[in-house]
Amino acid sequence: xxxxxxxxxxxxxxxxxxxxxRYLNVSDPAELAVHCMEDIDVNFAGKVQAGDIIMAGAxxxxxxxxxxxxxxxxxxxxxxxxACTFARIFFRNAINxxxxxxxxxxxxxxxxxxxxxxxxxxxxxxxxxxTGKIFEARPYPEFMRGIIKSGGLIQYTRQQLSxxxx
Amino acid sequence: xxxxEMILASHSHREKVAPGEFLDVDIDMVLSNDITGPIAIKEFxxxxxxxxxxxxxxxxxxxxxxxxxxIASAEQAKMVREFCNQQGCHYFEVGRVGxxxxxxxxxxxxxxxxxxxxADSHTCTYGALGAFATGMGSTDIATAMATGKIWMKxxxxxxxxxxxxxxxxxxxxxxxxxxxxxxxxxxxxxSVMEFGGEAIDNLSLEGRFTMANMAIxxxxxxxxxxxxxxxxEYASSRTERSFTVYKPDPCAEYARVIEYDVSDIEPQVxxxxxxxxxxxxxxxxxxxxxxxxxxxxxxxxxxxxxxxASVMExxxxxxxxxxxxxxxxxxxxxxxxxxxxxxxxxxxGCSVSTPTCGPCLGGHxxxxxxxxxxxxxxxxxxxGRMGSPKSEVYLSNPAVAAASALTGRxxxxxxx
Ligand code: SF4
Numbered sequence: 001x002x003x004x005x006x007x008x009x010x011x012x013x014x015x016x017x018x019x020x021x022r023y024l025n026v027s028d029p030a031e032l033a034v035h036c037m038e039d040i041d042v043n044f045a046g047k048v049q050a051g052d053i054i055m056a057g058a059x060x061x062x063x064x065x066x067x068x069x070x071x072x073x074x075x076x077x078x079x080x081x082x083a084c085t086f087a088r089i090f091f092r093n094a095i096n097x098x099x100x101x102x103x104x105x106x107x108x109x110x111x112x113x114x115x116x117x118x119x120x121x122x123x124x125x126x127x128x129x130x131t132g133k134i135f136e137a138r139p140y141p142e143f144m145r146g147i148i149k150s151g152g153l154i155q156y157t158r159q160q161l162s163x164x165x166x
Numbered sequence: 167x168x169x170x171e172m173i174l175a176s177h178s179h180r181e182k183v184a185p186g187e188f189l190d191v192d193i194d195m196v197l198s199n200d201i202t203g204p205i206a207i208k209e210f211x212x213x214x215x216x217x218x219x220x221x222x223x224x225x226x227x228x229x230x231x232x233x234x235x236x237i238a239s240a241e242q243a244k245m246v247r248e249f250c251n252q253q254g255c256h257y258f259e260v261g262r263v264g265x266x267x268x269x270x271x272x273x274x275x276x277x278x279x280x281x282x283x284x285a286d287s288h289t290c291t292y293g294a295l296g297a298f299a300t301g302m303g304s305t306d307i308a309t310a311m312a313t314g315k316i317w318m319k320x321x322x323x324x325x326x327x328x329x330x331x332x333x334x335x336x337x338x339x340x341x342x343x344x345x346x347x348x349x350x351x352x353x354x355x356x357s358v359m360e361f362g363g364e365a366i367d368n369l370s371l372e373g374r375f376t377m378a379n380m381a382i383x384x385x386x387x388x389x390x391x392x393x394x395x396x397x398x399e400y401a402s403s404r405t406e407r408s409f410t411v412y413k414p415d416p417c418a419e420y421a422r423v424i425e426y427d428v429s430d431i432e433p434q435v436x437x438x439x440x441x442x443x444x445x446x447x448x449x450x451x452x453x454x455x456x457x458x459x460x461x462x463x464x465x466x467x468x469x470x471x472x473x474x475a476s477v478m479e480x481x482x483x484x485x486x487x488x489x490x491x492x493x494x495x496x497x498x499x500x501x502x503x504x505x506x507x508x509x510x511x512x513x514x515g516c517s518v519s520t521p522t523c524g525p526c527l528g529g530h531x532x533x534x535x536x537x538x539x540x541x542x543x544x545x546x547x548x549x550g551r552m553g554s555p556k557s558e559v560y561l562s563n564p565a566v567a568a569a570s571a572l573t574g575r576x577x578x579x580x581x582x
Contacts, residue, residue, distance in 0.1 A: 012351055012352070012440060014546075014548045014549075016527075016528075016546070016548040016549065016550055016551050017548065017549060017550070020528065020550050020555075021201075021230075021527035021528050021529060021551070022528050022529070022533075022550075022553075024201045024230075024231075024527075025231055025235070025236060025238035025239040025242060026238050026242075027201075027204050027205050027208075027242070038555075039549050039550040039555040040549065058352055059351060059352040059355065059385060062351060062352065062385060063287065063546060063548060064286075064287045064527075065202065065284075065285055065286055065287040065289075065301040065302060065303055066201065066202065066303075067202065067205055067285075067303035067304040067305060068201075068205070070303075071205075085352065085355065087352070087355070087385060088355065088356050088385065088387055089287055089301050089302060089303060092302060092303060092306060093302075093303035093304075093305065093306075096303060096305040096306060097303075097305060141188070141319075143188045143317070152305070153305050153306065153309055154209055154212050154213055154305060154308065154309070157213055157309045157312060157313065158213055158214060160313075161213070161215075161312070161313070
């Protein structure tokens with residue numbers, strides 16, 4: 001069970017907003033986390049606490065393919081991102097590295113910046129502790145649950161490869 | 167089946183595929199660069215294999231922060247170089263390197279009918295050749311380097327038909343900006359954009375690369391063109407490898423069909439801070455600029471430099487403007503030199519750089535200070551993309567960027 005404070009943003013939060021390219025001369029997640037969300041919320045990295053939740057409108061993570069984006073969100077301590085929709089590459093990357101994403105426009109509509117949420121990833125249940133409202137996120141397709149269950153794509157691939165050898 | 171469906175079916179050993187199906191797809195080329203390569207290498211190492219599945223099908227291109235802009239980027243470039251040396255995969259050193267999405271098709275490393283994945287969102291550029299090409303993250307790339315395969319969900323296809331005859335200064339850049347302005351930055355989310363119609367038949371290959379390049383700016387997974395005679399000649403002149411040309415079924419099922427008449431399309435300008443924020447250049451108003459950048463994987467090809475030089479010939483860049491020209495590859499650079507374009511640029515007061523991504527992603531070679539405005543032939547104008555979060559980027563075709571450099575404000579070449 002995840003629980004944390006919500007940081008809420010609008011539509012089309014792009015990967016340059018999540019982690020500006022000028023910081024991509026390094027790839028260490030902890031170093032990247034210091035600049036997480038910097039260009040749209042300068043103080044984010046300073047105030048976010050372990051377990052907190054990013055919430056956004058449509059097309060979260062649009063733009064570049066940089067895996068640095070989900071990596072730095074995760075390294076900043078964020079437990080999951082809830083949005084109306086996600087950009088395609090960001091979605092893949094997050095699943096691959098084990099950052100939880102939930103698509104739930106109803107939750108986005110009925111939650112304000114600063115609210116506290118409780119999220120159960122297995123079921124997709126989202127409870128807004130500040131308002132008492134409950135929402136249900138769309139479940140992942142079966143195939144992706146396999147990757148998540150293995151602990152990310154690298155683990156999944158290792159398992160596939162060793163199964164092939166046997 | 168649509169073009170994308172045909173290519174995906176052939177690469178997953180199926181007769182037929184339909185949108186929504188999950189496939190295990192064989193990959194013909196796996197790409198990464200000096201930003202995404204290091205993470206891919208780290209993840210590849212975790213899988214525990216010694217060798218990549220096929221070194222001839224793996225390419226790494228150090229183009230973003232090269233020639234190395236600082237110590238940290240030098241370390242990343244070093245990691246990529248050493249991995250490629252050890253694995254024997256394709257690699258291009260400074261002096262031979264170009265921007266990946268200008269270089270790969272020039273080198274014959276990507277061909278019609280192939281499936282290409284790259285740890286760079288603009289990998290979709292090769293869709294211009296009739297290949298299924300799409301961007302992914304470093305972990306996906308690591309997996310593909312290990313296995314030669316990747317999972318994909320078959321996307322629905324939106325068909326765009328462009329009719330009519332364009333005006334003098336209207337290019338592929340304007341066709342695609344117009345479409346993004348129309349459908350929005352998530353208008354083709356998770357979908358393929360398939361382009362056709364007689365205006366596309368008449369469009370140069372360069373123009374098609376520009377269009378396919380920006381499919382991602384509408385959220386698309388890929389942007390595809392049928393490989394016609396022009397494309398087949400281009401590809402065959404660059405490789406000995408054989409390739410397959412697919413043609414979409416006349417009865418292919420599209421999620422949507424959108425028709426445009428290009429005679430209605432003026433040169434477009436995308437205002438800050440989204441590529442969908444487009445206006446015809448005649449309605450740009452009075453926007454003063456500090457910098458004009460002509461280059462990138464969108465518009466750093468020879469045709470782009472020819473157009474820009476034709477606008478600048480015998481004229482001078484406004485004294486308050488920095489105009490930066492970046493040929494997309496060494497081949498483009500050399501050709502521009504032979505044709506006298508570089509001389510035109512230098513005489514007009516432009517700076518000409520070695521091929522690099524440079525300012526396109528706010529890396530180096532032309533970063534903006536707070537309050538500054540740039541017009542650029544690049545593909546993204548997000549907050550902070552070219553430097554300070556308080557700077558602004560306007561996207562246009564090379565003719566408009568060149569004309570604007572001359573006058574110091576966003577200008578149509580019509581009005582010079
Ligand atoms: S030129 Fe710009 S968009 Fe193209 S690959 Fe380089 S950074 Fe990315």
